[in-house]
Amino acid sequence: MSEVVVRPVAVGDLDQLVELAGLTGFGLTTLPKDRDLLGNAILESQFSFERMSRRPAGETYLLVLEDLATKRVVGTSRIVSKVGGFEPFYGYRIETAVHESEVLKVRKEVPYLKLVTEHNGPCEVGSLFLSPEYRRDGNGRLLSLARFLFMAEHPQRFDPVVIAEMRGVIDEEGHSPFWDALGRHFFDMDFPTADYLSMVNKKFIADLMPTHPIYIPLLPQAAREVIGKVHPQTEPALHMLESEGFKFCQMIDIFDAGPAITCKRDEVRTIKQSKKLAVEEIAEVEPEGEVYLVSTTKTPFRATRARVETTVGGVRLSASTAEALNVKAGDYVRFAPMCAGTDQRLAPQREGINP
Numbered sequence: 001m002s003e004v005v006v007r008p009v010a011v012g013d014l015d016q017l018v019e020l021a022g023l024t025g026f027g028l029t030t031l032p033k034d035r036d037l038l039g040n041a042i043l044e045s046q047f048s049f050e051r052m053s054r055r056p057a058g059e060t061y062l063l064v065l066e067d068l069a070t071k072r073v074v075g076t077s078r079i080v081s082k083v084g085g086f087e088p089f090y091g092y093r094i095e096t097a098v099h100e101s102e103v104l105k106v107r108k109e110v111p112y113l114k115l116v117t118e119h120n121g122p123c124e125v126g127s128l129f130l131s132p133e134y135r136r137d138g139n140g141r142l143l144s145l146a147r148f149l150f151m152a153e154h155p156q157r158f159d160p161v162v163i164a165e166m167r168g169v170i171d172e173e174g175h176s177p178f179w180d181a182l183g184r185h186f187f188d189m190d191f192p193t194a195d196y197l198s199m200v201n202k203k204f205i206a207d208l209m210p211t212h213p214i215y216i217p218l219l220p221q222a223a224r225e226v227i228g229k230v231h232p233q234t235e236p237a238l239h240m241l242e243s244e245g246f247k248f249c250q251m252i253d254i255f256d257a258g259p260a261i262t263c264k265r266d267e268v269r270t271i272k273q274s275k276k277l278a279v280e281e282i283a284e285v286e287p288e289g290e291v292y293l294v295s296t297t298k299t300p301f302r303a304t305r306a307r308v309e310t311t312v313g314g315v316r317l318s319a320s321t322a323e324a325l326n327v328k329a330g331d332y333v334r335f336a337p338m339c340a341g342t343d344q345r346l347a348p349q350r351e352g353i354n355p
Contacts, residue, residue, distance in 0.1 A: 003069065004139060005324045006146040006295075006303040008049050009042050009062040009076075016073040017042070017064070024129055025172065025233075031076060031127050032199050048081075049300070056081035056123065056159045061150070063301075065130065065143045068324060074134045075143045078127035079151065082120075082159045087202050089118040090209070091165075091251045091260060094227075097213070113214040116251065117206075122161035123151075123265060128237050138305055141338060142293060144240055146303035148270035149295040149334050160265050163249070164241055167234045168258030169226040178257035181223035186210055195255060209254065228252055228259045243340040244269045274336035278314035279322070279329050287316045292335040296325050308335050 009017070014035070021033045032038065041062055048059035058081060065075035083089040092113040100107040125147055130140050151158050170176045174192040186208050187194050197204060216224060228248065230238050238261070245267050251260035265271065276297060287309035294317070295303035306321035315333065317325075327333060 003067070003137075004074070004134075004142070004304065005066050005068055006063050006077075006143060006301075007066060008300055009045050009064045011042055011046070013064055013073050014039055014042060017076070020073060020076065020129065020131060023131065025170075031129055032196060034196070034199075037199055045078075052154070052157065052299075053081075054156060056157055058082050058085050059157070061147075062127070063143070063146065063150075065134070065139065067134075075130040075139065076127050077129075077143050077147055078125065079147050079158070080124040080126070081157055082122070083124045083163075084119040084121035088206075089121040089124075090202070090205055090254050091116050091118070092214070092254055092257075094216075094250045094252065095213075097215075111216045113216060113252070115209060115211055115254070121159070122163045122262065123159040125162060125164050138291075138338060140236060141240060142303065142305050144237065145244070145270045145293055145336075145338075146295060148244070148268050149274060149293055149303055149336065150301050151265065151268075152271040152274045152336075153276075153295070153297050153301075153334055155265065155271075158265055161262060162246075162265050162268060163260055163262045164246060165253055165260050166238050166258045167231040168253055168256030169229050169231055170256055176256045177220075177222040177226050179255055181220045182214065183209075183255060191255065198255070205254070223257070227257045230258055234258070269340050270336045274334050276332055276334045277310070278332050279317055279327055280311045280314035281316040282319055282322045282329055283316055284319050286318045286320075289316075291338055293338055294321065294325065294333050294335040296327060297332045297334055300326075302326060305338060 017038050018035050021031050021038060024031055044060050045062035048061050053059060061079045063077050064073045067074055093116045094111055095114050097110045097112055099110060128144055130143055168176065176191040179191040183194060241261055246261040246263040248259050249262040252258060287307050289307045289309035291305055292308045293303060294306050294308060295301065302325045304321065304324045306317060309316040
């Protein structure tokens with residue numbers, strides 16, 4: 001069952017990460033097509049995993065999906081323990097202004113965009129990208145939800161609120177209707193350039209971004225139509241996070257107008273439903289039971305999907321799963337149902353034990 005594993009990125013992954021970034025198209029800001037930036041991201045992630053602070057302070061954890069047979073890196077996902085600080089989080093919040101005339105008996109509710117600068121922001125999940133040939137067999141779900149198993153094991157290291165910025169509508173040439181209608185007039189550059197520079201240094205945003213309200217009805221129709229909409233390739237990720245409890249928070253990206261969705265950390269489905277039990281037995285054959293997300297609770301973090309059978313003393317795993325996770329009998333694992341709303345019960349298979 002365990003054909004792939006999620007693990008922390010390593011320095012030796014750089015070449016493959018560069019290759020993977022080349023497949024992303026436009027708009028996935030946190031996986032730039034820049035070898036130096038990706039190298040720095042790897043080092044920053046390694047420092048975060050080694051430090052493992054007791055409270056969130058902006059640490060970045062970059063995870064990769066590895067094909068166990070070929071040792072090839074085929075996907076990425078990321079967690080930022082807390083956004084903001086010296087480099088704030090920017091977004092447009094959709095608000096409504098009420099204009100009323102007693103003389104004309106007219107009352108209008110006009111939506112507008114208000115620039116928000118967050119210096120003490122939430123935890124952020126992002127950088128979810130999977131090589132097209134591996135978009136099958138629940139690989140994308142594993143890569144995305146493994147982050148929440150890590151957060152469930154170390155809740156104190158992440159802000160109590162989680163946000164995800166979803167990629168907005170951008171065509172294959174890198175054109176964004178929202179950027180062309182708004183940002184281009186203030187930054188005097190195309191969307192791909194601005195998107196890249198936002199990874200290098202966000203100060204130019206504070207220097208040039210208009211701080212006055214932007215009335216949505218005054219924008220061209222093409223721009224209005226993409227506000228809060230996601231890139232077609234991002235729709236599966238959006239639906240998956242919505243099934244985890246995330247909801248649109250009336251915030252959009254300042255560049256491509258993609259939606260921001262949020263959920264309280266402890267209300268995320270995978271985190272709420274996860275359980276931690278000891279490995280009682282490792283079997284040569286695949287055990288009976290449902291397929292779950294399963295992760296280690298020790299360092300280094302590793303996660304995969306596998307059949308888990310609960311027993312009197314803990315859980316039974318297959319030898320292949322134990323090898324993928326690098327666990328042995330007596331070690332603890334954390335596991336949760338793969339999907340919301342399924343009949344995957346974390347109940348024991350024998351009598352006398354409470355789940």
